[in-house]
Amino acid sequence: xxxxxxxxxxxxxxxxxxxxxxxxxxxxxxxxxxxxxxxxxxxxxxxxxxxxxxxxxxxxxxxxxxxxxxxxxxxxxxxxxxxxxxxxxxxxxxxxxxxxxxxxxxxxxxxxxxxxxxxxxxxxxxxxxxxxxxxxxxxxxxxxxxxxxxxxxxxxxxxxxxxxxxxxxxxxxxxxxxxxxxxxxxxxxxxxxxxxxxxxxxxxxxxxxxxxxxxxxxxxxxxxxxxxxxxxxxxxxxxxxxxxxxxxxxxxxxxxxxxxxxxxxxxxxxxxxxxxxxxxxxxxxxxxxxxxxxxxxxxxxxxxxxxxxxxxxxxxxxxxxxxxxxxxxxxxxxxxxxxxxxxxxxxxxxxxxxxxxxxxxxxxxxxxxxxxxxxxxxxxxxxxxxxxxxxxxxxxxxxxxxxxxxxxxxxxxxxxxxxxxx
Numbered sequence: 001x002x003x004x005x006x007x008x009x010x011x012x013x014x015x016x017x018x019x020x021x022x023x024x025x026x027x028x029x030x031x032x033x034x035x036x037x038x039x040x041x042x043x044x045x046x047x048x049x050x051x052x053x054x055x056x057x058x059x060x061x062x063x064x065x066x067x068x069x070x071x072x073x074x075x076x077x078x079x080x081x082x083x084x085x086x087x088x089x090x091x092x093x094x095x096x097x098x099x100x101x102x103x104x105x106x107x108x109x110x111x112x113x114x115x116x117x118x119x120x121x122x123x124x125x126x127x128x129x130x131x132x133x134x135x136x137x138x139x140x141x142x143x144x145x146x147x148x149x150x151x152x153x154x155x156x157x158x159x160x161x162x163x164x165x166x167x168x169x170x171x172x173x174x175x176x177x178x179x180x181x182x183x184x185x186x187x188x189x190x191x192x193x194x195x196x197x198x199x200x201x202x203x204x205x206x207x208x209x210x211x212x213x214x215x216x217x218x219x220x221x222x223x224x225x226x227x228x229x230x231x232x233x234x235x236x237x238x239x240x241x242x243x244x245x246x247x248x249x250x251x252x253x254x255x256x257x258x259x260x261x262x263x264x265x266x267x268x269x270x271x272x273x274x275x276x277x278x279x280x281x282x283x284x285x286x287x288x289x290x291x292x293x294x295x296x297x298x299x300x301x302x303x304x305x306x307x308x309x310x311x312x313x314x315x316x317x318x319x320x321x322x323x324x325x326x327x328x329x330x331x332x333x334x335x336x337x338x339x340x341x342x343x344x345x346x347x348x349x350x351x352x353x354x355x356x357x358x359x360x361x362x363x364x365x366x367x368x369x370x371x372x373x374x375x376x377x378x379x380x381x382x383x384x385x386x387x388x389x390x391x392x393x394x395x396x397x398x399x400x401x402x403x404x405x406x407x408x409x410x411x412x413x414x415x416x417x418x419x420x421x422x
């Protein structure tokens with residue numbers, strides 16, 4: 001389940017499903033083959049999980065067409081999660097940087113503190129439809145684990161969350177929150193003891209208990225239908241942002257910036273702007289400590305095509321095809337692969353992917369806190385770091401939206417270790 005294969009050519013088949021070769025350069029369009037974004041994606045899972053993936057795909061396709069499902073999800077997003085989230089004009093940050101007008105999409109104001117609740121509520125409704133009663137999940141920064149524990153408490157599901165012991169150390173507050181909500185948090189002490197290893201253990205659990213258990217994957221990763229399904233549950237971010245910025249400015253933004261780990265918050269805000277070629281889409285990866293392999297988690301700066309944990313995408317790996325260790329000050333960006341739709345957007349040059357270092361993210365967090373009274377998650381701070389770089393070079397008539405995917409409460413311990421406050 002955790003193997004990587006290096007290849008310079010794209011595979012032609014996945015479980016008999018042929019990849020379309022008809023896509024031409026230009027604006028991205030999704031090929032007809034389900035589960036594929038151009039050559040990326042697919043379903044690379046053990047045969048024991050094929051039936052579960054197919055069941056989930058069927059149930060999701062039915063749910064998308066069911067007015068009752070859509071109405072119930074919309075109501076939960078409104079009354080339980082707290083949507084819509086506001087689009088906030090960062091007046092003092094804009095003035096400080098002297099360039100483009102900066103708006104912040106405030107996903108940090110959602111219940112549980114991050115965008116993760118959107119997807120968890122959608123998948124919880126699918127678990128209910130499938131008649132299952134047990135949920136397993138993985139978490140890195142802990143926000144997906146908290147959101148999963150929250151919806152399991154709401155729906156009455158048994159909940160087991162796998163988390164690397166290094167991440168448990170960094171995110172003690174979220175570990176306590178999950179346990180308070182009734183979840184069992186199982187520490188993973190193998191490998192790098194971070195998100196990749198937690199996903200491995202969650203998948204092993206799913207294989208063993210597939211008849212009663214649903215794997216509530218937290219990002220646009222894994223085997224089909226997860227990348228598409230998780231994206232769809234997060235599209236509400238971009239749908240809201242599009243309406244809000246037009247209402248505020250009378251036009252679409254010049255650029256949309258979001259951090260990218262697996263890529264769920266980024267694809268959620270990007271998706272409704274993909275057809276607008278004049279809107280720049282900018283994903284910010286974890287630049288970590290240095291450009292040396294093992295010191296960062298920037299998949300587009302050194303990654304190669306490969307298969308990891310169910311999907312074909314860019315993967316940080318060594319010359320022997322072994323998964324490289326990764327590093328980021330933010331636990332949520334510390335993952336060696338990236339969602340396949342991001343790989344497709346990068347290939348088509350529809351989105352640009354850059355990186356921000358640990359130091360830049362920490363400085364950005366401090367700046368936003370002091371100028372706007374908002375402490376962003378360290379993941380989101382990477383996106384803030386990028387707007388700090390770009391805005392001074394942009395016109396004052398330009399408009400930029402930065403997705404604040406989560407709030408920084410969970411990171412106070414890391415911030416105390418790494419920041420000197422004057």
